[in-house]
Amino acid sequence: MRVLALIINRMLWLVPTLVGLMVITFTISHIIPADPIAFFAGENATPEQIEALRVRYGFDKPLYIQLMNYLIGVTNGDLGISIYTQRPISEDLLSRLPATMELTFMAVFFSTLVGIPLGVFAAIYRNSFLDHFLRILTVSGLAIASFWLAILFQLLFAMELQITPLQGRIDGWGPEKITGFFILDSLLVADWESLQSAFSHLILPTLTLAFPAMATIVRFTRAGVLDAINSNYVLYEQAMGLPSKVIIWKYVLRNALIGTVTQIGLIFGILIAGAVVVEAVFDWPGLGLYAVEAIMNSDYNAIMGFTLVTGAFFIIVNLIVDILHGIIDPRTQD
Amino acid sequence: MKHFKTFKALMLSVALTAMSLVGIPTDGMAKSKFVFANSSPYDTLDPHVIYDVGRVASRLNMYDGLMRWLDNPPKLTPWLAESYNISADGKTYTFKLRKGATFHDGSPVEAKDVVYSIERILALKKGAFSLFSKSIEPGSTKAPDSHTVVFNLKTASSIFLATVPAIHVVNSDLLKSKEVNGDWGGVWLSKNEAGSGSFELTRYDPAIGFQAKRYADHFMGWGDKYLDEIEFRTVKEINSRVLGLMNGDFHGTDGYLPQDQVKRLKADGNMYVLEEESMRIFYSIIHNGRKPFDDVNLRKALSHAFDYDSFIDNILSGSVARNPVPVPNNIWGNPKGEKGYTFDLEKAKAYLAKVKGPIPEITIGALTGYGQTEQAAALLQNGLSKIGVKSKIVSEPWSVASKKMRDEQQMYDMLWLWRSTYYADPNNWVGEMYACDQVGARNNSWYCDPEVDKLLMEARVEPDQAKRAANYEKAAKMVTDDAGGIFVYNTKWFGPYNKKVKGVRFSPIGNAQEMRWVHME
Numbered sequence: 001m002r003v004l005a006l007i008i009n010r011m012l013w014l015v016p017t018l019v020g021l022m023v024i025t026f027t028i029s030h031i032i033p034a035d036p037i038a039f040f041a042g043e044n045a046t047p048e049q050i051e052a053l054r055v056r057y058g059f060d061k062p063l064y065i066q067l068m069n070y071l072i073g074v075t076n077g078d079l080g081i082s083i084y085t086q087r088p089i090s091e092d093l094l095s096r097l098p099a100t101m102e103l104t105f106m107a108v109f110f111s112t113l114v115g116i117p118l119g120v121f122a123a124i125y126r127n128s129f130l131d132h133f134l135r136i137l138t139v140s141g142l143a144i145a146s147f148w149l150a151i152l153f154q155l156l157f158a159m160e161l162q163i164t165p166l167q168g169r170i171d172g173w174g175p176e177k178i179t180g181f182f183i184l185d186s187l188l189v190a191d192w193e194s195l196q197s198a199f200s201h202l203i204l205p206t207l208t209l210a211f212p213a214m215a216t217i218v219r220f221t222r223a224g225v226l227d228a229i230n231s232n233y234v235l236y237e238q239a240m241g242l243p244s245k246v247i248i249w250k251y252v253l254r255n256a257l258i259g260t261v262t263q264i265g266l267i268f269g270i271l272i273a274g275a276v277v278v279e280a281v282f283d284w285p286g287l288g289l290y291a292v293e294a295i296m297n298s299d300y301n302a303i304m305g306f307t308l309v310t311g312a313f314f315i316i317v318n319l320i321v322d323i324l325h326g327i328i329d330p331r332t333q334d
Numbered sequence: 335m336k337h338f339k340t341f342k343a344l345m346l347s348v349a350l351t352a353m354s355l356v357g358i359p360t361d362g363m364a365k366s367k368f369v370f371a372n373s374s375p376y377d378t379l380d381p382h383v384i385y386d387v388g389r390v391a392s393r394l395n396m397y398d399g400l401m402r403w404l405d406n407p408p409k410l411t412p413w414l415a416e417s418y419n420i421s422a423d424g425k426t427y428t429f430k431l432r433k434g435a436t437f438h439d440g441s442p443v444e445a446k447d448v449v450y451s452i453e454r455i456l457a458l459k460k461g462a463f464s465l466f467s468k469s470i471e472p473g474s475t476k477a478p479d480s481h482t483v484v485f486n487l488k489t490a491s492s493i494f495l496a497t498v499p500a501i502h503v504v505n506s507d508l509l510k511s512k513e514v515n516g517d518w519g520g521v522w523l524s525k526n527e528a529g530s531g532s533f534e535l536t537r538y539d540p541a542i543g544f545q546a547k548r549y550a551d552h553f554m555g556w557g558d559k560y561l562d563e564i565e566f567r568t569v570k571e572i573n574s575r576v577l578g579l580m581n582g583d584f585h586g587t588d589g590y591l592p593q594d595q596v597k598r599l600k601a602d603g604n605m606y607v608l609e610e611e612s613m614r615i616f617y618s619i620i621h622n623g624r625k626p627f628d629d630v631n632l633r634k635a636l637s638h639a640f641d642y643d644s645f646i647d648n649i650l651s652g653s654v655a656r657n658p659v660p661v662p663n664n665i666w667g668n669p670k671g672e673k674g675y676t677f678d679l680e681k682a683k684a685y686l687a688k689v690k691g692p693i694p695e696i697t698i699g700a701l702t703g704y705g706q707t708e709q710a711a712a713l714l715q716n717g718l719s720k721i722g723v724k725s726k727i728v729s730e731p732w733s734v735a736s737k738k739m740r741d742e743q744q745m746y747d748m749l750w751l752w753r754s755t756y757y758a759d760p761n762n763w764v765g766e767m768y769a770c771d772q773v774g775a776r777n778n779s780w781y782c783d784p785e786v787d788k789l790l791m792e793a794r795v796e797p798d799q800a801k802r803a804a805n806y807e808k809a810a811k812m813v814t815d816d817a818g819g820i821f822v823y824n825t826k827w828f829g830p831y832n833k834k835v836k837g838v839r840f841s842p843i844g845n846a847q848e849m850r851w852v853h854m855e
Contacts, residue, residue: 032734033734033737033738033744034731034733034734034737035733035734035736035737036733038733038736038737038740039732039733039736039737040460041460041464046464046467046468046775047740047774047775048467049459049463049464049467050740052459053459053460056459082377084377085377085378085524085540086377086378086380086383086520086521086524087378087521087524087525087540092540095539095540095541096541099541151573154573154574154577155577158577158581159577159580159581165583166574166577166578166581166583167569167574167577167578167583168567168583169542173537173539173542173545280570280571281571281573281574282574283567283568283569283570283571283574283578285539285541285542285568286541289375289541289570290541292570293375293377296703296731296732296733297733298731298733298734
């Protein structure tokens with residue numbers, strides 16, 4: 001019941017949050033001195049041609065009317081038409097969303113799977129060689145630029161060792177489209193060749209994207225475990241003669257994970273932003289590349305659509321994190 | 335015996351299955367496929383919406399026009415047209431269509447399709463529209479019979495023929511059936527094709543690119559060497575394109591890579607690099623309409639303050655050709671032997687001394703993401719500082735710069751950029767860049783000299799190419815003497831290909847992306 005109330009509460013906040021996000025993005029994107037219509041019309045366009053296009057796309061109207069028209073459109077499920085691609089924004093976003101989501105989910109999954117145990121080990125063996133090594137690794141993960149790491153991985157694994165594909169999302173054009181998630185679609189249609197190809201193409205972008213995320217998770221888990229390990233209840237469990245493995249992995253970790261889970265929620269947002277660079281290097285046909293193109297072309301509707309989708313996604317992920325919080329630590333539901 | 339036959343059939347089917355699993359073609363012929371890594375995304379396939387060189391592959395390979403530019407220097411060649419006739423007054427162009435050309439659905443290419451195509455361009459007001467907006471009235475193009483098209487121009491034009499290749503002919507019956515709310519089939523055509531070109535679309539994903547197979551019934555016919563399939567993929571990162579080429583994932587990529595990458599590819603045993611002088615001049619606009627830049631002495635001082643040799647030889651490693659005038663070296667109408675300006679600070683100071691009044695801080699514009707424009711701006715700033723002129727560099731994205739370029743007040747004092755080939759006629763360069771009727775549109779210098787303008791206007795209607803060439807040569811020389819801009823180089827194209835790729839034909843209009851000539855060995 002408490003969980004349901006939390007969901008309803010967050011959903012009610014979703015609308016004003018997204019409206020606020022849209023107003024801010026709309027204002028920022030429209031006040032920069034760019035002219036997407038002139039840009040789209042091309043360097044050979046005449047002033048009459050540019051003006052005719054401006055009228056056609058409604059850019060001749062005052063800014064507040066443009067904003068109102070946009071908001072009315074959004075409430076009707078219409079995100080507008082891309083000036084540049086000439087297609088509905090929703091269609092463009094939907095065709096690219098699965099690629100980014102697949103990559104982001106894999107990166108979060110991998111960084112969590114590796115990061116949490118490493119964080120625990122770093123805490124258990126604090127100030128040991130392992131802890132120092134992990135410290136260097138995590139600082140590197142946070143400090144190394146993604147594009148540099150991506151190129152390094154390409155040179156080593158794809159060019160030198162030739163054990164992974166260099167770029168792209170899959171060999172050829174992928175399995176029959178059902179969800180757009182290649183791994184899921186390959187499984188659904190039992191296309192094992194595509195499944196293998198999709199996995200192999202995911203390796204390098206996932207590693208690149210997951211490395212800084214993993215570093216954050218290791219650091220937070222380590223701090224959480226160290227904090228919990230000095231608690232009275234741990235002393236009590238040790239006095240009761242419980243095996244240390246049970247104490248650490250069952251009781252300490254549960255308490256230590258509260259901060260880590262919050263971080264994982266935030267990491268989702270950071271990874272979507274980070275995916276822009278990784279998608280560019282690995283030629284990954286996702287939302288990141290689309291957003292870059294939209295910004296460079298001042299394609300207002302596309303910028304708004306991207307912001308709206310990622311904003312909504314970020315809010316939903318954080319809602320899930322809050323629910324998980326409640327499950328891990330029921331006291332937070334009070 | 336019966337068991338043996340059964341066993342043989344079983345073994346054959348197992349072998350065929352195994353071959354298909356490992357990718358060995360079972361039809362006896364290995365299909366050749368060419369994969370190109372392109373820097374620009376194929377956002378749309380509609381040939382009447384886009385008109386940039388970056389996405390030319392979809393237009394050249396899936397569509398035909400009445401005429402086509404081939405080779406370098408480009409030759410205007412009849413394509414879907416068998417012949418053409420120009421009336422004595424230069425206002426009526428009659429094209430006879432060749433018989434036997436068919437669209438990919440098998441229907442014949444007819445005059446009504448050409449008429450529909452030009453009307454569609456005029457209605458959509460996008461892509462190549464600006465080439466025809468002033469010369470063709472909607473509804474004025476006629477099809478007296480199924481194989482004759484008559485263009486009735488508003489005024490005589492000697493450049494119309496050069497722009498005809500931009501009219502990509504679409505299947506009018508097919509598009510009419512796909513129209514929604516009077517969109518001329520726009521939504522459908524952005525993801526599909528309705529052409530008669532050498533290749534027909536098989537797959538398209540805006541996020542990835544497109545794939546097309548050879549159209550066996552193309553009117554040009556095919557020799558014994560050709561490509562069965564072509565694939566153009568979007569790969570934004572230069573390094574990824576280069577590594578992909580070296581890795582064998584791609585067979586070709588764009589010919590305007592940085593020189594360090596070209597050298598890297600030349601050194602690779604599996605690659606070769608084709609070199610051609612293109613028609614894309616690099617220059618700086620000078621705002622002639624703003625004081626004190628309306629003083630020729632200041633413009634000449636600026637022209638002498640730029641270190642041309644250092645820019646070409648050191649920064650660009652000699653990978654371009656000096657082009658001192660506003661017409662490319664390799665097209666008629668270029669005044670041969672014109673030396674232009676040299677880096678000479680003493681001359682610059684002497685001209686500067688003749689300028690009346692104070693010289694304000696000069697704003698030098700550059701394009702974000704286009705390193706050369708920023709390097710040129712920095713080099714000019716260095717030269718200017720040595721003659722005591724203050725300047726600041728403003729680097730902005732093309733979407734911002736393109737807006738400012740059209741506004742006399744917002745335009746930078748100077749702006750570094752390129753002028754590409756939209757049609758191979760000197761009018762594309764000096765004829766548009768310095769004509770008075772193009773001020774604020776394609777003339778972003780606000781340069782308007784009555785004598786130069788007279789030469790350019792005459793050349794636009796004069797049918798005799800020799801006379802036109804003389805006018806353009808004279809006009810280009812006059813603009814250069816006037817230091818209307820700082821003209822630096824003409825681009826060279828370095829097309830990297832896998833050694834298996836043969837038969838590439840380069841034309842500055844298509845950048846060697848028409849694949850019907852290519853085959854794999």
